[in-house]
Amino acid sequence: MTVTLPAVRPPTTDTEERLLDHALTLFAEKGYEAASVREIIEATGVTRPVLYYYCSSKEDLFKRLVHWKHDEAYRELGKNVNATKGCANRLRAIMSGSFAFCATDPRVPRLMFQTHFGPTIPGISEFMAEVAKLRFMIVHQVMQEGLDAGELEGGDAASLSLIFCCIMDQHINVLVRMPKPKKRLTPELADSLVDVFLFGLGSGKRSRVSLPTFAADQ
Amino acid sequence: MTVTLPAVRPPTTDTEERLLDHALTLFAEKGYEAASVREIIEATGVTRPVLYYYCSSKEDLFKRLVHWKHDEAYRELGKNVNATKGCANRLRAIMSGSFAFCATDPRVPRLMFQTHFGPTIPGISEFMAEVAKLRFMIVHQVMQEGLDAGELEGGDAASLSLIFCCIMDQHINVLVRMPKPKKRLTPELADSLVDVFLFGLGSGKRSRVSLPTFAADQ
DNA sequence: TCCGAAACCTAACGACCGTTAAGTAGGTAT
């Protein structure tokens, strides 16, 4: 599995990095629309044209920020997956790796998920969907390998990936909004959730699952 | 299982109902913040003070709208649950009932989920959390019955409910944003997803799942 | 026939938004 991603110019000046960091804080707290340029530059302690000196617009500021933080997460995810063998172990690596990453700086998942799952924002939502697709494709590839190896059954790779991402992302999204997210996004929970994905929570005799085919269009 | 909910004054005038309906369309399309009062009254074909004649504010308009549509869904959900016996069947009733309701008017889940999962909006988010909790409690009660009856195992009712709602809500949230949601939110998919919840997607020998205890606070 | 409430209207209000024109201090290469 190879991971390639266009590199984005990282912040050069100290001012620029502080600007991005405070933007992250405020975007994560109030969302893209509600966090105003004025608040961001005020928190940073600079004047408005400084922001426009480093970024061409509010949208550009946001995209650079997301790209920057996403690259970190994405590369780490690829590394974790490549370091393990077997579908179940790789799923565990994805889930617990994501949990760990999100626990270190909860602002990042707060920003990512609430922007992705929230109302459509022209220019931003398409960008978020593109970014999210990269992560989805990693899961998709692991699922396909699991199906090919006979470790998984019951549906196509797309359906399985969607279910897995529903459980993973929504747990992050919910738990990261609660107090002390670091105490909640534990490796133990991650592993248990993968177990649920694999084995379910019913106590009765196991019956065969058969998901309808996932139709990409129409 | 009893279902009680404070009744909300339904729209009286034809103008008021059209106002709420166009508000639903625009809120679902662009979100609470981005949908302006001007757009809503323009789509309805009235002037601005008419809106303030029926609602005390934009926030009041939104809450009345949500309360109105939620009551419909909530009552139908309770009815579906009461009409079935056994945990697995009740979960199927919840999932396929919710799918059916969302398929009839995709604007409703679009509005509900994107507002609930999106950025925090003062005055609105607390209200959405409260509304969502009502629905969660129905699932929670069914899970507790399933655990008590020995139909479920592997965790407490809260953890199980969260997993179930992650799968259900996020599937609705994702599929309802795609074209032709009515073709996607089928009873077949609903039943299959409950099967996944119960039995998992792994092909190997089943192992025992044990989720960490869900801590409500701290 | 008169009255008052319900259901609307026109026309503005002040606040905040993202953005930028125009100017300046300070270091550096020529």
Added chain:
DNA sequence: ATACCTACTTAACGGTCGTTAGGTTTCGGA
């Protein structure tokens, strides 16, 4: 010395937002 670039400043611009003051029409009941 001077030309130049980077990193900033002050001070506005036009636009959209939610909201409302104040007036008009319509119409059923007394």
